[in-house]
Amino acid sequence: MAMYTPYEIRSIFSSFSTYVLVPLIVAGAALIWALWKPRPLDTIPTVGASGPLSSYFSAIRFMFQGWDMIQEGYLRFYDGGIFKIPMIDRYMVVVVGRKLSEELRSAPEDVFSLDQAMVDMLHLDFVFGKKVYLNPIQTHLMKTKMTKAIAAFTPELYNETVQGFEIHMPLDDSKEWKAVPCLPTCSQLSTIINNRIVVGNPLCRDPEYIKLNLSFIVDMFKCRMLFSLFPRFLEPLVGQFATNIPSQIQLGMRLLKPVLDERTQILEDADGDWSALPDDMLSWLMESVPKDETLDTMTRRLLGVNVAAIHTIAHTFSHGIFYLASNKELIAPIRKEVEDAIAEDGWTKTAMGKLYLLDSFLKEVLRFNGAQAWSLNRIALKDWTFSDGTFIPKGTSIAACATPVHMDETVYPDPQKFDAYRFYRMMEHHDSEVGQHLLVKTSLEYLPFGHGTCPGRFFAANQMKLMIGYLLLNYDIELETPGVMPKRVWFEAAVRPNPNANILYRKRQT
Numbered sequence: 001m002a003m004y005t006p007y008e009i010r011s012i013f014s015s016f017s018t019y020v021l022v023p024l025i026v027a028g029a030a031l032i033w034a035l036w037k038p039r040p041l042d043t044i045p046t047v048g049a050s051g052p053l054s055s056y057f058s059a060i061r062f063m064f065q066g067w068d069m070i071q072e073g074y075l076r077f078y079d080g081g082i083f084k085i086p087m088i089d090r091y092m093v094v095v096v097g098r099k100l101s102e103e104l105r106s107a108p109e110d111v112f113s114l115d116q117a118m119v120d121m122l123h124l125d126f127v128f129g130k131k132v133y134l135n136p137i138q139t140h141l142m143k144t145k146m147t148k149a150i151a152a153f154t155p156e157l158y159n160e161t162v163q164g165f166e167i168h169m170p171l172d173d174s175k176e177w178k179a180v181p182c183l184p185t186c187s188q189l190s191t192i193i194n195n196r197i198v199v200g201n202p203l204c205r206d207p208e209y210i211k212l213n214l215s216f217i218v219d220m221f222k223c224r225m226l227f228s229l230f231p232r233f234l235e236p237l238v239g240q241f242a243t244n245i246p247s248q249i250q251l252g253m254r255l256l257k258p259v260l261d262e263r264t265q266i267l268e269d270a271d272g273d274w275s276a277l278p279d280d281m282l283s284w285l286m287e288s289v290p291k292d293e294t295l296d297t298m299t300r301r302l303l304g305v306n307v308a309a310i311h312t313i314a315h316t317f318s319h320g321i322f323y324l325a326s327n328k329e330l331i332a333p334i335r336k337e338v339e340d341a342i343a344e345d346g347w348t349k350t351a352m353g354k355l356y357l358l359d360s361f362l363k364e365v366l367r368f369n370g371a372q373a374w375s376l377n378r379i380a381l382k383d384w385t386f387s388d389g390t391f392i393p394k395g396t397s398i399a400a401c402a403t404p405v406h407m408d409e410t411v412y413p414d415p416q417k418f419d420a421y422r423f424y425r426m427m428e429h430h431d432s433e434v435g436q437h438l439l440v441k442t443s444l445e446y447l448p449f450g451h452g453t454c455p456g457r458f459f460a461a462n463q464m465k466l467m468i469g470y471l472l473l474n475y476d477i478e479l480e481t482p483g484v485m486p487k488r489v490w491f492e493a494a495v496r497p498n499p500n501a502n503i504l505y506r507k508r509q510t
Helices: 006-014 018-036 054-076 098-106 114-122 137-148 150-168 182-198 207-227 232-242 245-269 281-288 295-326 328-345 356-368 422-429 431-437 457-474
Strands: 081-086 091-096 178-181 374-380 397-401 475-479 489-491 494-496 502-507
Touching: 054 081, 054 091, 054 397, 054 489, 091 098, 098 374, 098 397, 114 207, 114 374, 114 397, 137 150, 137 281, 137 295, 137 457, 150 182, 150 457, 178 182, 182 207, 182 281, 182 295, 182 457, 182 502, 207 232, 207 245, 207 295, 232 245, 245 281, 245 295, 281 295, 295 328, 295 356, 295 457, 295 475, 295 502, 328 356, 328 457, 356 422, 356 431, 356 457, 422 431, 457 475
Parallel strands: 091 397
Antiparallel strands: 081 091, 178 502, 374 397, 475 502, 489 494
């Protein structure tokens, strides 16, 4: 390789005119300054690298070792502190300790916003459109009408449970085991059952509608990864031509229009009497949305309701099946609890409310497998300084540790042991405070549903009890490899059941 003497190097530079050299030097200096200039988050310690280029390698590491990195930060700042983790499109600032977590949770919405965090992280402005996310009527209805309707709907949800299982896990008198893919089957079942209260029959059983909702959830999360590679102003263009969201909205509109037209006609024939319509989310939306609501925005609202419900229910149900199949000693006592409650009250919300052991089991499943290893996700709408002096600039994404708290031995004794009776014993020891230990009760020590912010958790808990109760009363289950729990899959901060694992089933033998 040719070597240049200092004289030759000077000659090369002197061959350029001043008009060329000066702009090159200025541009080079500007690039160096842009890459290495101090930034507001530089004072917050980083798990992984924080250099302008090396941080991207840590962001890729986070995709596949997210749990390890969050746990590392939790242990480093165990006594209370704040760290950050590089992601492809941002840093996520994470608080540790009850004091700082409570400051984050209790801060006003105009300081740390949950709604805007979801919009920013999941790009809901593209997925759902501004009319939907700026006026989330469907979320308000989930908090109010849907929660109040659980008791009235439970028998009908049970009927959909029976129908769904007959389709996706049909029984015969053979003693031979049959195999089904666990997570896909649980997703199909949860979509059918959930949509009984969302759009009613017959649409809730329509295979094309079910497939649409499941694929929409997947593509919505794909959008987040895709959009993280592009500037914000390019999102509409990228979304239109590089995602399935536009075509899925069109399909949803096509499937929904006949149902909306039919209900509009019923309403006209009943002289505007809303009680003539089926009692479900679709009717509630028809009554509540602005007069200029379009078929497009109505479709997006209903898809949004399903995203909120199906993902959590399907994953928890699938995790639960794996834990039951690998801890068979739990099946008999939970079965008996379900049988006793059903014998007394039938398939009702009252009966589901008596299933304390099943409730404890599900709560333990979520202690291990909350949707994400962090919770209380917010975005800073204003500059903010925590009590420990940490400055958070406007626009920062921030969250609190969740799964590391669930695995902390000072919070939960023997935390690595799966103990289905853990919360059941707490109910027994504090009989007057049973409600404080139920699945739907949130706290800074139990964060799978955030802390009091998930509007659908009461409905989800009721539905999961229905599904597991029906499964145990009618089926025997077994792991593909007896005694070997399928390995969970982590991606970034999220955990899900192994999507390729099968579950074996047959008609209940005892």
